[in-house]
Amino acid sequence: MTGILPQTPDETQRNTTDYVDFPSLFLSGPASSGKTSASLLRLQNILENPQESTLILVPQRSLAEPFHQFLRELGIAEGDQVSIQTMSSLVRRMISLFWPIIASHQVFEHPYEEPRFLTLETSQYYMAKIVDPMIDQGRFNNITLPLNRLYSQIIDNLNKSALVGFPHTEIGQRLSSAFIGEAARQNVFSDVQNAVDQFRGYCLQNNLVDYSLQVELFCNILWSNQTFQKYITNQYDHLIYDNSEEDPPYVHNIIAQWLPSLKSTLIIHDDQAGYRSFLGADPISSLTLEKLCQQSLVTTRNYVSSEPIQELRDCLRDLKNCQPTQGLIDKTIGFPEKRLCFFPELLEEVTHEIEVIRALPGGDQKKIAILTPYISDSLRFSLSHSLETIGVQVSIQKPSSSLTQDPVIKTLIILSKFAHPTWEIRVSYLDAAVALTNAIEGLDLNRAHLLLGDFDQHNPYLTALPEGVPSERIPSDLIERYTGLRDWLLSSDPAEPLHSFLSRLFGEVLSQAGFRFEGNTQSGTSTAVLMESFRKFSISLDRSLQENQNLASQAFIKAIDSGLISALYLSEWEVQPNNSVLIAPVMSYLMRNEPVDYQFWLNIGSQGWYERLEQPLTHPIVLSRNWQTGKQWTADDELAYNQANLQRTISGLLLRCREKVFAFTSDYNEAGVEERGQLLTVFQNLFRKALRSKNGR
Amino acid sequence: MTDLISPDFTFSQSNLQTFDYCRRRFYLRYVKKLIWPAQLVSDQQYIQDREAGVRFHRLVHQHFLGFEASLLRKIADGDPDIRVATWFETFLASPMATLQGKLEPEALFTTKIAGHPLSAKVDLLQIDGENISIYDWKTSRHLPKLSTLQKQTQSKVYPLVISRALNLGQPGYETARLRMIYWEANFPGQTIEIPSYQNDWKKYQLEIAASIELILSLRREEFVATPDEKKCAWCEYRSYCQREKIAVDSKDIEMTDLLEGLTKIPAEAFDSWG
Structure with missing residues (x-):
């Protein structure tokens, strides 16, 4: 018995545990009624047969914690007998592994080349390439929105069409027919449709696979393929699907088709939930799974509240x-x-x-x-x-929070700009001074200003770090550190990929004695986040840009500056x-x-x-x-x-x-x-x- | 026993190899989970080699999933690194492409040693009657020596985990044999095979259990940095440990490896951070 399991299970929990007599079970009830605990008891029973494997499916990583804790207590390594996944992670992995099936359908213009997966940020980057010229032509003129939100809402529409299961070509018409307001505003929905169509076309031409395409390819091509079916059927014998109400309809459709080939299935539905409706969660669709299960149980007790x-x-x-x-x-x-x-x-x-x-x-x-x-x-x-x-x-x-809110990341971005003068990106005098104080141990803002010298009040910007201005007020070791950092930046190769440049800047300079990242573990994490963000951005670029790393790095930094790449997702x-x-x-x-x-x-x-x-x-x-x-x-x-x-x-x-x-x-x-x-x-x-x-x- | 290592900590060939390489590196990487993204090597070649190797592994995995060779050839031909198509063609022309029996590609196995999970993710497990083989696909630039591979933790952990997963240590399996086969795409005719038997698995078990128990017994300050400072040149924590400043070229590492027969650097050490 492990600490996370209920000591005295109630009748519903005992029945849920029994995967032999209740092989296909739909369990519903409010939160805190012991449903997930019951599923752990069931999992414990399944694990008694080490030859059989179980998939734990959850809509969001945070909801998997009880299962992780349970496996930790049992000393079982995740991935062997038990795999814990979200449908999004499963879809992404399967598309990569079964790409040859997709290639044979000739959906993409270069079907035999590797797919380039887009994140939300890189999707926005490509959406901007389509929408910006449209705005220049006067489209979207009835809408006042920050550009990032405009891009993300168009992408959201495309995702919804895939998650819900209607053609993306109907987005504009669906939005337009529900809209009550000025007739002039109706035009914006045809602009949305136009942007969506162009974006999809661009993705297909360039092997770019955004989230909506991942879902469509998985549902329409992979799922019905025999090779894929053979693989997925061999992978998992049992399914425990928790919080099904927080998933969109396409996941419920997949589960409905998967049910007959599984040895046992437990679907857990939280009543009165569906908090992720803005992400496509559909509790009504989740309930349709109930009639496909052989048994159904309802819990009503509350194990938490007084x-x-x-x-x-x-x-x-x-x-x-x-x-x-x-x-x-x-x-x-x-x-x-x-x-x-x-x-x-x-x-x-x-x-x-x-x-x-x-x-x-x-x-x-x-x-x-x-x-x-x-x-x-x-x-x-x-x-x-x-x-x-x-x-x-x-x-x-x-x-989530913005990349540039992190002082380490902001410092690295500013120093990158000074190492690449050909980008001709201006850095404000104040930002440069702050970056230097964040980088050099012992340097304060006043002395950083002294090092940078006087600035022109009408143009308080820098495109290169000046030679340090000697001053009696600055100790010589601080001048040495500044000079060392400046020389290092100036000697860097502009053709070096940005993640490699950042890694060297971190390892060779900023984490050395005399600099503020020395022994600072948070600085390591933040630097790694920026490197990873660039890596994801870089793999979405076409080959010509990938081969010109100076341009790729410049495009990335500009995208951050414009707020296109802003989110920093943390595993908190x-x-x-x-x-x-x-x-x-x-x-x-x-x-x-x-x-x-x-x-x-x-x-x-x-x-x-x-x-x-x-x-x-x-x-x-x-x-x-x-x-x-x-x-x-x-x-x-x-x-x-x-x-x-x-x-x-x-x-x-x-x-x-x-x-x-x-x-x-x-x-x-x-x-x-x-x-x-x-x-x-x-x-x-x-x-x-x-x-x-x-x-x- | 200290409580630095949680009871659910999973040991693997790579983290055990890291411990052999440098105790402090093991501590920083797996216990403290310190992200320290300094460069491992000074050139991009090693990263390109590794990425190409990953794509080659995926093609071989897809081959064993049952895809048509002609379709996979087109994918290999579309790869930006021309070596991938060459390696894959070499693979298809080798006996490896037509292995018989029950084949389990990219399979994860776990057993318990010294009270902890010990896992092995094999490129391919072949069970053909009484012949059981573990295959490991490699894309090395230089052919490793048999003696170097024999010393590697991988050559002990994989047979140990598989022998336990298949119950080969039980009475009645005294003659059972496991073959660990290293197949090099750049040296297809020079397959390296390391057979092992019940006695070997018992020996491996004692050796690995002793390593795990040693790790479990160490206090934080006992995870000391390697006395061989040359190794710090290709460790991401070198600036954290205040040792070397600049990474060395990957070619230098390989040459050092070959010339001095040093323990091989754990491959996962070259995974990019993030």
């Missing part, structure tokens, strides 16, 4: 007919002791409450999550700083250390599926708790399988969507809360704006009802 929290959840699901008591509210909801006017006061109050919890007997063992729709850098910094001052360890879940899905407080965006927390004792909901007045991002060029619902083609998306639909979204979020959070929720807001938010969103109204209604009930009215 009874009062469960009562609160029931009440909030049907507030109209609920009569909450003041006692219930006192037990389950915490509020600030005073009215908070400004956001910093809110942060102080959060810190104070956490200090109080920590001081309670056993309080230092309690798990706490601070949740808000979005986490800005300033919120992250302020909160972690104030918590650390009271001795609380903080763990931050940040799905680790289990929260026991004594730390987690700070996370609400949606990321829900997809982490890790219960806590106390939740702090910040900015409950924010509309971000339920509203989707403004996306004028795409629409997750209109492009879903559940939208009737031709139907218009009205304000009522938007309202209903928001309400359903809020319900789902509240319910999902309470299912993952053991003891208490702290609902905090300030009169003015971080940006100094008053907010009065629906979640605030929900709480106000709840209190009014409780007050009425207390006063006997």
Whole structure:
């Protein structure tokens, strides 16, 4: 028995464990009802036969953690008897291995050449090549959007067509027919369609395989191929598919076809979830798998929340007919002791409450999550700083951040520009001075300015590092280091691939004595991230650019500067250390599926708790399988969507809360704006009802 | 025993080879998981060789998955590195392309030694009646010596793991034999074969269990850097350990390897970071 397994499984869990009597099982129920734990018991039984292999399929890596932990406890290496995958990773690997099948279908213009896989960032790079000339011609003129968001929304449309399973040639028409608004705006959807068509054509001409093409090639060519079927059938005997509701319909279609050839299948569906609908998640499509399974079980118990929290959840699901008591509210909801006017006061109050919890007997063992729709850098910094001052360890879940926000990466980019004067990229005087202070040990900003010499106030830019300006105020060793760095940069070969240049800059200079990366482990990680980002960018380029590494490096740096390559995806899905407080965006927390004792909901007045991002060029619902083609998306639909979204979020959070929720807001938010969103109204209604009930009215 | 190595840590030929090479490198790479992206070698040739080798391995894998040779030839011909097509043609013309029996390409096997998983990912496992062979495809520029290969951890870990996965150590299999076959695409006529038997597997087991137990017993400060500083010239951690500053050329490494018969550098050491 391992620590992660339930000690006394209930009847549903015991049945789920039995893969012989329940070989094809659909298990549904709310979060925290012991479904994943039951699947671990089933896996334990399957593992008793070492000859058979199991695929664990999850929609997102963060949801695989219980399975990883289980295998770790058993001392089983992943990949031998058990493989843990997302469908996206499986698709990507299979396309690469079975490329000859795709080649024989002659879909691409150079079918026998290697495919060049695109990431989201490199897809945007190529989309920009198509969209920018269109903008110059006056297309997309009714839309005001930052360029990156424009590119990403067009790419999102293409992905949705593949994930949902409709031809990409119908995107414009589907969006247009659902749109209510000025007739002039309708033109933009034909521009979107035009960009999508051109992008797909460009990919096929150049062996570029973006995410949408990966899915289409897998579903339309690979899956039905006999050689592929023989391989995949031999690979896995058993399937455990957790959180099927968070996957798009194409995954459900594949599973539906796969079911008959598997020895056993367990599909786990979370009720009232589907948080990733903006990424194509379709709980309704997931439910269609139920009737294809031989058996179906439903769980209703909650193994996490206290009874009062469960009562609160029931009440909030049907507030109209609920009569909450003041006692219930006192037990389950915490509020600030005073009215908070400004956001910093809110942060102080959060810190104070956490200090109080920590001081309670056993309080230092309690798990706490601070949740808000979005986490800005300033919120992250302020909160972690104030918590650390009271001795609380903080763990931050940040799905992505910009490459250039990392000071190490920014320094490397600036130094790369100085090593490649032919690029003729200007660096601001201030950025150059900051980069030097980040690179050279002992150098401060004032002395960095002195080294760079005077600058022209009307043109405060540099294209090359000047010879160090001697000054009595600069110690000679600092001048030596600067000169050494400058000489090294000037002596580098512009034709050297950028990742190799960065690696040498790191190893030969910046990690040596006298420079700030010496012994600094974070600098190693950041440098590796930039190198990897370039490597991915570089392999998507055509051969002529790959052969001219100077141009490839220049294109990469320009793409970063323009924000095209911005995301830095970090593997920050680790289990929260026991004594730390987690700070996370609400949606990321829900997809982490890790219960806590106390939740702090910040900015409950924010509309971000339920509203989707403004996306004028795409629409997750209109492009879903559940939208009737031709139907218009009205304000009522938007309202209903928001309400359903809020319900789902509240319910999902309470299912993952053991003891208490702290609902905090300030009169003015971080940006100094008053907010009065629906979640605030929900709480106000709840209190009014409780007050009425207390006063006997 | 210290608690530096978690109970689920999987040992493999590459991390055990790294430990033999430099204890500190093992610690930094596998225990501390330190990402330190300094150059391993000063030239691009080694990386190009490795990438071409990976694509050749994939073609051979595809061959054993049952693809038509004519189709794979077209893919090989489309490869940007012309050596890949040559290697693949050499492979197709060799007896390796027509191996009989049960063939398992790119298969991962795991066993437990000293309480820890020990894994081996083989290029091809052939079970043809009583003949069991482990094939390893190579694209080396220089033919390695038999004595060098015999000393490599791979030549011990693979037969050990496979013999245990197939239960060949049990009574009744006293005459069982495993062949570890190194096939070099640049030297197709000079296949190197290392046979092993029950006694050898017992010996390998003792040797590998001793290595693992030694690793488990070391405290952090006991993972010391290799006394042979020449090795630091092709280690990414050289600046972290404050030893060498500049990477050497990959050709120099190979020559050193051949001339002095040094333990081969673990191939995974040349994986790019990221």
